[in-house]
Amino acid sequence: MSFRKLAIASVIILLSCAKAEKEAPSGTGIPNPIESDEIIGPSHDFEINTVPIVTELRIISSEEGNTFSFDLEDDDPEVDVKIYGLSIENGEYVEITSDWAGDVGTGIAPGENKIIQWTQQGSTDYSKIKVVANDGRDRSIPYLVNLVSKQRIISDVGQMTGIRHYQSGPNLLSQTRDYIDKQFGQYGLSVDRHTFSWQSTQGINIIGNHLGSSPNSNDLLIIAHYDTVGNTPGADDNLSGTAGMLEAMRVLSQFEYSESIRFIGFDLEEQGLIGSSRYVSEIAQNQNIMGVVNFEMIGYTCRSPICANLQLADTSIYNIANPNSSTLRINFDEKGSSYVSNLGIVSVEADGDPNFRRSDHALFWDAGIPALFITDGANFRNPHYHKSSDSFDTLDFDFTTKIVKTAVATIASLAGIKTAGEAIIGI
Numbered sequence: 001m002s003f004r005k006l007a008i009a010s011v012i013i014l015l016s017c018a019k020a021e022k023e024a025p026s027g028t029g030i031p032n033p034i035e036s037d038e039i040i041g042p043s044h045d046f047e048i049n050t051v052p053i054v055t056e057l058r059i060i061s062s063e064e065g066n067t068f069s070f071d072l073e074d075d076d077p078e079v080d081v082k083i084y085g086l087s088i089e090n091g092e093y094v095e096i097t098s099d100w101a102g103d104v105g106t107g108i109a110p111g112e113n114k115i116i117q118w119t120q121q122g123s124t125d126y127s128k129i130k131v132v133a134n135d136g137r138d139r140s141i142p143y144l145v146n147l148v149s150k151q152r153i154i155s156d157v158g159q160m161t162g163i164r165h166y167q168s169g170p171n172l173l174s175q176t177r178d179y180i181d182k183q184f185g186q187y188g189l190s191v192d193r194h195t196f197s198w199q200s201t202q203g204i205n206i207i208g209n210h211l212g213s214s215p216n217s218n219d220l221l222i223i224a225h226y227d228t229v230g231n232t233p234g235a236d237d238n239l240s241g242t243a244g245m246l247e248a249m250r251v252l253s254q255f256e257y258s259e260s261i262r263f264i265g266f267d268l269e270e271q272g273l274i275g276s277s278r279y280v281s282e283i284a285q286n287q288n289i290m291g292v293v294n295f296e297m298i299g300y301t302c303r304s305p306i307c308a309n310l311q312l313a314d315t316s317i318y319n320i321a322n323p324n325s326s327t328l329r330i331n332f333d334e335k336g337s338s339y340v341s342n343l344g345i346v347s348v349e350a351d352g353d354p355n356f357r358r359s360d361h362a363l364f365w366d367a368g369i370p371a372l373f374i375t376d377g378a379n380f381r382n383p384h385y386h387k388s389s390d391s392f393d394t395l396d397f398d399f400t401t402k403i404v405k406t407a408v409a410t411i412a413s414l415a416g417i418k419t420a421g422e423a424i425i426g427i
């Protein structure tokens with residue numbers, strides 16, 4: 001279920017997520033340190049399967065009709081092959097079901113030089129022929145959404161929790177980078193470490209690339225900062241977002257798309273959006289980014305007395321976008337409504353209030369790139385915000401899982417998930 005409360009936009013005041021509150025460390029040390037070689041669970045939870053590929057489509061015309069040849073690649077033993085003609089009459093592809101013989105229909109084995117004879121002259125009706133090969137694997141949006149695993153999100157938060165700060169938690173900060181890097185690599189992504197200097201330290205954004213098949217593919221980004229302020233285990237801020245980004249990566253990376261999807265863990269967000277600022281100025285300008293989903297605290301819900309004084313004490317997620325990002329914002333709302341049950345989405349158009357700029361999406365907004373600020377409301381909902389009590393056991397993982405599902409549906413549909421291979425030839 002999705003609902004909008006635009007009127008709330010004028011009354012929401014979000015304090016800066018990037019500003020540390022002074023709060024004594026708990027002194028309990030870093031829970032659950034990452035063992036660098038340890039990855040919980042199998043490296044792949046679900047089957048990887050490639051979309052069939054049709055190449056080398058050729059046509060030989062004769063008085064008896066047309067013969068087509070093509071190469072067919074797939075990792076399944078048999079696929080379905082169908083023929084479509086581009087109708088001269090109405091300009092649409094229509095399936096041609098009769099007068100074919102050869103490697104067409106069900107149960108076609110992949111291989112080179114597949115042959116199809118078309119026994120009837122059809123060239124007066126069609127200007128082009130399209131050969132489509134489908135392996136029958138389910139790549140629908142509901143199927144992807146169902147692959148999102150709450151257990152994997154819980155596991156990731158447990159693995160990385162602890163102070164991840166360049167001064168007070170540099171070891172865990174470094175281990176967290178390695179963990180994200182390793183997860184990207186295990187799911188077949190190419191990984192870039194975007195390094196930059198800031199004051200006396202070196203920041204590192206970890207980028208996982210799942211490249212699209214289009215020759216000039218556009219880019220879609222799912223981002224989350226992985227650093228913390230100096231005194232908090234940062235479960236909600238922002239392991240919830242980091243784990244959500246990793247789970248979206250695990251699901252989305254199992255499929256092929258026209259566009260490229262990039263997953264980014266940003267560094268030094270808490271020091272003033274440093275990592276994202278460097279990314280936008282040094283890398284994003286060379287990309288064609290269609291949209292960005294920024295997970296910034298997606299783990300906390302509260303209606304109990306502990307949150308009674310907090311303005312956003314409820315169980316909805318806030319989907320905040322500037323006017324230039326409205327189409328993306330509405331797309332996210334609709335995906336939540338269509339594919340995820342019982343997730344309240346408060347969809348808000350940012351009205352210039354600086355409190356809406358409190359995370360990495362703001363740099364993308366400034367660069368004219370559509371971006372969503374997906375947040376539980378930070379200190380307006382979470383009493384543990386930037387405190388040593390921002391711990392694993394305060395999170396609502398059902399909530400996080402639903403948000404990740406919504407993002408997966410949004411990004412998969414925008415990226416153009418490929419369900420079948422095809423080749424086209426003029427006749």
Ligand SMILES: [Zn+2]
Nearest residue numbers: 017237238296
């Ligand atoms: Zn944050």
